[in-house]
Amino acid sequence: MNLALGSGVYMVLAGVWLFLILATIGVERLAARGRSVEELQQRISSWWTIVVVCSIALLLSRTVALVFFALVSFLALKEYLSLIPTRRADRRVLFWAYLSIPIQYYWIGIEWYGMFIIFVPVYMFLLLPVAMILVGETQGYLRAAGTLHWGLMSMVFSLSHLAFLLVLPHVGGQAIGERAVSGQGLVLFLIVLTQLNDVAQYCWGKLLGRRRIAPKVSPNKTVEGFVGGVLSTVLIAYGLGPWLTPFTPLDTLLAGLLIGIAGFFGDLGISALKRDLGIKDSGTLLPGHGGILDRVDSLTYTAPLFFHFTRYYYF
Amino acid sequence: MRQLPRLLFFTLLVRPVLFLILGFNVRHRERLPVRGPAIIVANHNSHLDAPVLMSLLPLRLLPRIRPVAAADYFLSNRWLAWFALHIIGIIPLRMGGRQPKETLLAEIAAALQNDSIIILFPEGTRGEPEKFGKFRAGIGVLAEWFPQVPIHPIYLYGLGKALPRGEILLVPFFCDVFVGTALRGEGGDRRSFMARLDGTMRRLAEENKTATWE
Numbered sequence: 001m002n003l004a005l006g007s008g009v010y011m012v013l014a015g016v017w018l019f020l021i022l023a024t025i026g027v028e029r030l031a032a033r034g035r036s037v038e039e040l041q042q043r044i045s046s047w048w049t050i051v052v053v054c055s056i057a058l059l060l061s062r063t064v065a066l067v068f069f070a071l072v073s074f075l076a077l078k079e080y081l082s083l084i085p086t087r088r089a090d091r092r093v094l095f096w097a098y099l100s101i102p103i104q105y106y107w108i109g110i111e112w113y114g115m116f117i118i119f120v121p122v123y124m125f126l127l128l129p130v131a132m133i134l135v136g137e138t139q140g141y142l143r144a145a146g147t148l149h150w151g152l153m154s155m156v157f158s159l160s161h162l163a164f165l166l167v168l169p170h171v172g173g174q175a176i177g178e179r180a181v182s183g184q185g186l187v188l189f190l191i192v193l194t195q196l197n198d199v200a201q202y203c204w205g206k207l208l209g210r211r212r213i214a215p216k217v218s219p220n221k222t223v224e225g226f227v228g229g230v231l232s233t234v235l236i237a238y239g240l241g242p243w244l245t246p247f248t249p250l251d252t253l254l255a256g257l258l259i260g261i262a263g264f265f266g267d268l269g270i271s272a273l274k275r276d277l278g279i280k281d282s283g284t285l286l287p288g289h290g291g292i293l294d295r296v297d298s299l300t301y302t303a304p305l306f307f308h309f310t311r312y313y314y315f
Numbered sequence: 316m317r318q319l320p321r322l323l324f325f326t327l328l329v330r331p332v333l334f335l336i337l338g339f340n341v342r343h344r345e346r347l348p349v350r351g352p353a354i355i356v357a358n359h360n361s362h363l364d365a366p367v368l369m370s371l372l373p374l375r376l377l378p379r380i381r382p383v384a385a386a387d388y389f390l391s392n393r394w395l396a397w398f399a400l401h402i403i404g405i406i407p408l409r410m411g412g413r414q415p416k417e418t419l420l421a422e423i424a425a426a427l428q429n430d431s432i433i434i435l436f437p438e439g440t441r442g443e444p445e446k447f448g449k450f451r452a453g454i455g456v457l458a459e460w461f462p463q464v465p466i467h468p469i470y471l472y473g474l475g476k477a478l479p480r481g482e483i484l485l486v487p488f489f490c491d492v493f494v495g496t497a498l499r500g501e502g503g504d505r506r507s508f509m510a511r512l513d514g515t516m517r518r519l520a521e522e523n524k525t526a527t528w529e
Contacts, residue, residue: 074487078338082473082489091476095486279524283489284340291340 008243009184013055016192020044020051042288049286050295054191058184062166063109065184069163070105075292076155077101079283083273083293084151087144089137096131097148100124104156108163111171116164120157125149154269158300161307162187168307168315185244186310192240193256194302197233197263204228218271221264230260246314258309259302266301270294317401318378324402325377330370333363337477338489339371342522346467346494347372351379351430353497354466356454358447358516359436360475365403367474367490368434381406381426382434410439416456427461441480447520455509458500465497468512470519493519 024044030037057068081094100120107116129145166183205225213221237256241247247255270293274282283291333339348355355368365382372380386407389399399405406422423433435457437450458466473490495515500508 075338078487078489081487082476086476088476088479091479091482091486092484095484098487277524283338284342285338 009058009182009188012188012192012240012243013058016051017055020047024048039288044288046286046288058188062183065166065187066105066109066163069160069166070101072292072296073101073105073156073159074098075285076159076296077151079285079291079293080151080155081148083277083279083282084147085143086147087137087140089135090132090144090148093128093131093135093144093148097124097128097152100152101156104160105163108160108167111167113164113171116160120152124152128152154300155296158304159296161303162190162299165190165303165307165310168311171315181246181314189237189240189244189255190259190302190306191299193233193237193259194263194298196236197229197260197302198267198298200232200236201225201229201264201267204232214268217268217275221268221271226264229264230257233257233260233263245310251313255306255309258305262301262305263298266298269301270297321402321404322374322377325366325369326374329366333367333370336485336487337363337367337473338487339367339492340489341371341492341494343494344371346496348376348432348465348467348497351376351432352427352461352464354427354433354435354454354457354461354464355469356435356437356450356466356512356516357469357471358520359438359441360471361441361478361480363474363478363490364436364441364471365405365434367471367492368469369403371492372432376432379430380404380432380434383408383423383436385410385439387411406433416453420453420456420460423457424460427457427464433457441475447516450509450513450516452505452509454512455500455505458498458508459505460500462499462501465499466512467497468495468515468519469493470495470516470523472520472523491523493522495519 027037027040027044031041053068057065077098081097086094104116104119107119128148132141132145165186168186169181169183201221202225204227205220205222208224208228209220209222211223212219213223213226234253234256237252237259238249241249241252241255245252245255270282274280281290282293285291286295289295357364357368365384369377369380369382382403382405384399384403384405384407386409389405390396390407400407406426408423409419423435426433435454437454438448439451440448454466457464470493471490472493473488476486477488477490478485495518498508498511498515503511
């Protein structure tokens with residue numbers, strides 16, 4: 001049995017399942033009354049996929065979880081590289097970029113923090129342009145090197161912080177206070193809050209939204225939605241914190257605030273990318289949501305920021 | 316029994332690899348054929364085109380699917396020929412020479428009478444990656460011979476990036492599949508059919524919003 005796994009993780013996961021069951025029942029009853037809720041049904045069925053797969057990955061074993069997170073990085077990077085313009089000359093370079101995923105997650109597996117934190121920003125940043133130079137195509141070189149690195153930083157480097165949270169208590173060594181801290185708890189805290197933050201911002205925006213924040217990037221994002229969402233996230237963080245994290249009450253509130261604000265900008269970042277490319281959904285992998293980028297967009301911001309918040313104050 | 320190696324090959328190898336390494340964004344999936352006889356026509360960029368189209372249809376239809384492929388390429392040596400004929404299940408097309416179209420298309424016609432689902436790449440060659448070549452007239456002849464058989468135009472994008480002509484390294488890219496409404500040969504001549512098919516393919520290609528090669 002996994003000793004590091006606190007009972008809080010089970011309780012919160014059970015809560016997530018219960019929440020989703022209730023949502024499913026609610027939507028089905030709306031559908032039975034003849035309301036048009038097809039998109040909502042699709043969304044919920046995609047949520048089921050996400051929740052079931054995440055639960056299995058988190059509970060089964062650390063290796064399974066790392067493979068799962070690596071797969072998420074792979075799908076996100078693949079979606080990104082399929083959407084952006086790429087040069088034929090860079091086919092091999094893109095192949096090397098994909099190879100960085102197993103390597104990056106391997107560093108996490110062996111708990112080598114120093115390498116984990118510089119591998120993409122230093123080594124891949126320097127090596128992939130070398131591969132491009134050896135191919136020798138200069139037309140569009142800067143754009144190709146820049147867009148590729150942006151993708152690696154977002155989809156591999158940033159998202160992999162989620163996975164490092166898993167091993168962080170082990171690397172950090174000691175249990176904090178009298179409570180044993182589990183990496184699963186931190187990961188669950190981050191994922192649940194980031195996703196609920198998205199949902200809360202959407203709901204508050206629908207309910208009260210009037211003043212647009214960034215009309216050119218995403219016309220649906222409003223001041224009211226943002227504030228309501230962040231406040232909801234802070235509140236939920238306060239409730240979940242004691243079950244999943246070693247944080248003091250004040251730190252739990254701060255973590256909620258951080259996730260709320262960072263998630264908002266991560267979301268907008270991918271919206272800006274899609275606007276730039278002239279597309280609506282990044283894919284069709286998750287019906288009702290779009291592609292995987294539409295789901296991990298906020299995480300690309302919340303994961304590294306929450307990770308460093310946690311690491312700085314607690315490990 | 317003869318279908319077993321083929322079924323295993325597609326279930327255990329082709330489908331898992333394609334779905335994981337590549338992945339598909341299928342637009343208008345409901346327009347795909349659900350029974351034979353039918354003809355699928357698609358643009359051709361990669362050796363992956365046929366396996367991808369075969370993987371999009373349900374497994375129960377696999378025994379019926381027959382991609383048409385150039386005999387001079389796929390029957391060029393014994394091992395490739397065995398693989399192409401028995402695992403992929405191609406109908407070899409002996410292009411070139413001065414043969415009547417009845418001879419050239421005989422095997423395809425026979426397969427259609429047998430309720431097969433034919434996959435045809437009327438560009439005739441993979442050509443330049445992600446460039447759309449002109450359709451040849453063979454599909455027009457088939458439409459004339461089988462005016463009732465639905466002809467499903469499909470536009471594929473991305474496979475020419477994943478595995479273009481002359482490359483052996485497969486690089487992961489999502490593949491976009493745009494399925495058009497089925498056309499039929501009835502009520503028009505060959506020329507008008509080819510024009511309709513060409514128009515449909517161009518409209519499907521325009522649905523593709525993904526940025527193209529620089």
